[in-house]
Amino acid sequence: MSYQVIARKYRPGTFADITAQEHITHTIQNALRLDRVGHGYIFSGLRGVGKTTAARVFAKAVNCQKMIDDPLYRQEVTEPCGECESCRDFDAGTSLNISEFDAASNNSVDDIRQLRENVRYGPQKGRYRVYIIDEVHMLSTAAFNAFLKTLEEPPAHAIFIFATTELHKIPATISSRCQRFNFKRIPIGLIQSQLQMICRAETLEISDDALLLIARKAQGSMRDAQSILDQVIAFSVRNDDEKVIEYERVAELLNYIDDDQFFDVSDAIAGNDPVKMLQVARFVIDNGYDEQDFLEKLIEHFRNFLVLYNLRSTRLIERTEAVKERYQQSAGSFSASLVMQMIELLMKEAGELKFQFEYQFRFELTLLRLIELAHPGHGEQPAAPVQAVVPIKKKAPEQVLKTTPAASRSAGHTPGPAPAPPSPDLSAVPPSTSHLSIPDASCREEQLSQPPVPDRDQPGLSGVDFSAWQGRLMNFTRNSPRKPPVESSASGSSRNGVFEGVVEVEKFRMEWNQFLESLLKKRQKVLVTHLRSCELTSCSHGVLVMTCGKKFSYEELMQDSALLLSEIESFYGIPVKLQICYDATKDAMTREQTIFTLFRDLAETNDVMKYIIKEFGGELVY
Numbered sequence: 340m341s342y343q344v345i346a347r348k349y350r351p352g353t354f355a356d357i358t359a360q361e362h363i364t365h366t367i368q369n370a371l372r373l374d375r376v377g378h379g380y381i382f383s384g385l386r387g388v389g390k391t392t393a394a395r396v397f398a399k400a401v402n403c404q405k406m407i408d409d410p411l412y413r414q415e416v417t418e419p420c421g422e423c424e425s426c427r428d429f430d431a432g433t434s435l436n437i438s439e440f441d442a443a444s445n446n447s448v449d450d451i452r453q454l455r456e457n458v459r460y461g462p463q464k465g466r467y468r469v470y471i472i473d474e475v476h477m478l479s480t481a482a483f484n485a486f487l488k489t490l491e492e493p494p495a496h497a498i499f500i501f502a503t504t505e506l507h508k509i510p511a512t513i514s515s516r517c518q519r520f521n522f523k524r525i526p527i528g529l530i531q532s533q534l535q536m537i538c539r540a541e542t543l544e545i546s547d548d549a550l551l552l553i554a555r556k557a558q559g560s561m562r563d564a565q566s567i568l569d570q571v572i573a574f575s576v577r578n579d580d581e582k583v584i585e586y587e588r589v590a591e592l593l594n595y596i597d598d599d600q601f602f603d604v605s606d607a608i609a610g611n612d613p614v615k616m617l618q619v620a621r622f623v624i625d626n627g628y629d630e631q632d633f634l635e636k637l638i639e640h641f642r643n644f645l646v647l648y649n650l651r652s653t654r655l656i657e658r659t660e661a662v663k664e665r666y667q668q669s670a671g672s673f674s675a676s677l678v679m680q681m682i683e684l685l686m687k688e689a690g691e692l693k694f695q696f697e698y699q700f701r702f703e704l705t706l707l708r709l710i711e712l713a714h715p716g717h718g719e720q721p722a723a724p725v726q727a728v729v730p731i732k733k734k735a736p737e738q739v740l741k742t743t744p745a746a747s748r749s750a751g752h753t754p755g756p757a758p759a760p761p762s763p764d765l766s767a768v769p770p771s772t773s774h775l776s777i778p779d780a781s782c783r784e785e786q787l788s789q790p791p792v793p794d795r796d797q798p799g800l801s802g803v804d805f806s807a808w809q810g811r812l813m814n815f816t817r818n819s820p821r822k823p824p825v826e827s828s829a830s831g832s833s834r835n836g837v838f839e840g841v842v843e844v845e846k847f848r849m850e851w852n853q854f855l856e857s858l859l860k861k862r863q864k865v866l867v868t869h870l871r872s873c874e875l876t877s878c879s880h881g882v883l884v885m886t887c888g889k890k891f892s893y894e895e896l897m898q899d900s901a902l903l904l905s906e907i908e909s910f911y912g913i914p915v916k917l918q919i920c921y922d923a924t925k926d927a928m929t930r931e932q933t934i935f936t937l938f939r940d941l942a943e944t945n946d947v948m949k950y951i952i953k954e955f956g957g958e959l960v961y
């Protein structure tokens with residue numbers, strides 16, 4: 340038998356099978372009992388909650404022979420019988436008494452005129468012809484108007500069912516002539532039990548956790564849930580003899596961040612543990628989860644605490660019992676007002692994150708600020724300079740960065756996203772080392788709590804290099820567009836060690852594409868073309884090494900190195916030295932035979948060419 344997707348295979352055939360829309364199915368069944376069927380209906384609601392399905396069952400019921408002929412059956416059962424000729428035609432999809440019309444793709448006046456023509460003809464068998472017009476809000480105003488006349492004086496045999504996800508877009512002239520039914524979002528529990536039923540019918544073994552995960556992901560849409568289940572089966576079931584779906588596979592497929600991570604965040608807050616917090620952030624970034632999505636889920640996590648505080652029950656928390664138990668246990672760690680503050684902060688940051696300079700870094704800062712919210716006293720303390728907090732390797736004097744002459748020329752005048760300190764001596768330190776200022780939208784100066792000294796031997800900390808991270812924080816603070824330029828009058832005592840790990844190649848790579856974009860905006864197209872054949876290889880001691888895979892680009896970049904250097908410095912706000920290397924092996928692999936290189940090779944290798952050049956004093960021009 341050919342494969343049929345779950346949503347089709349398990350599509351409800353009776354009113355009773357339609358999940359969670361009893362307020363609608365009961366009303367329709369009542370109308371059928373009383374023989375008071377209308378001519379126009381609007382079914383509105385989220386996608387995949389049963390609008391079209393209900394319309395089909397309705398069409399089947401009004402044409403069911405048994406419903407028509409047997410008043411007792413109609414009174415007491417009020418469902419399509421599924422056995423008469425009409426019902427069988429409906430089930431086989433061959434009934435002529437139902438027309439489905441997709442307004443998203445047929446929304447012109449002509450389409451509606453054609454539909455209007457068809458409506459004139461009554462059914463050959465059965466009582467009604469039912470027209471289901473899906474996505475009706477997509478019809479043009481003219482098309483709606485063309486329809487109005489038909490709806491005002493419909494033929495006795497016609498029933499129109501308009502399905503829409505956007506009720507407000509339907510003109511009042513249409514909606515006032517219809518009975519309106521609003522389909523509800525399907526509760527998670529009901530989706531879960533429906534999926535359970537399907538899995539049982541398919542002889543699939545699946546845990547409640549995994550089902551809950553799918554149901555949550557579907558966000559109230561049964562069709563989405565069934566499609567996800569299809570996908571999960573294809574992903575997890577290896578053969579027909581062993582139809583087991585594991586929670587881990589579902590979580591992997593849905594790119595689901597486990598609740599553990601969110602509890603780690605709340606534990607880090609409760610325990611005033613920034614290192615743990617950064618581990619969570621690293622986990623999110625390294626595993627390719629969306630940071631914004633994580634913050635949104637974190638809001639839900641804190642919302643669950645609020646639910647618990649207010650209802651004193653975990654009933655409305657959509658999690659397994661074990662997870663609900665964890666909420667109960669952790670609830671004592673925070674006050675309701677603190678949770679509100681944290682939610683407020685997260686909502687603000689989640690909305691803005693993607694539009695921010697260095698958003699991954701901001702993501703980490705946001706998480707750390709949650710700790711600060713919970714332990715506000717720490718920032719007020721006269722915090723020690725960073726280098727006293729973080730163990731930093733002894734730094735050799737030559738590692739102190741010196742700017743190149745080009746850097747001091749350019750750093751002061753080019754406006755970039757990050758105004759660079761014009762200081763020629765990069766070992767200068769921002770004056771604010773006593774506390775770390777975090778720029779945010781309102782330019783408030785937030786103070787981070789003094790982080791504990793990470794113990795390198797402590798197990799479990801291997802994932803986060805806290806000192807490198809702090810270095811990045813220093814750099815970020817210095818280069819924030821909102822910060823005033825830092826003066827170079829820092830005391831000598833803060834010169835050691837602070838920039839270690841600051842000017843690292845990752846920092847450049849992270850924003851490299853934006854840098855190229857900024858060059859394009861300045862009409863430096865040629866420069867960008869050459870830069871595209873380069874990669875950033877390393878950066879140490881303030882020297883950024885760039886390897887070029889094309890000889891020609893390499894030569895051009897060498898010519899333009901002063902310009903390039905000043906652009907880099909003004910964009911990143913960091914004075915650097917630039918070293919451009921040529922990688923011949925790479926070139927041999929990727930070389931494009933441009934006309935120039937072809938002729939140049941020819942001029943060097945071909946005897947005739949060499950002779951001509953020699954005799955006539957030729958020169959290669961390109």
Ligand SMILES: [Zn+2]
Nearest residue numbers: 403420423426
């Ligand atoms: Zn029937």
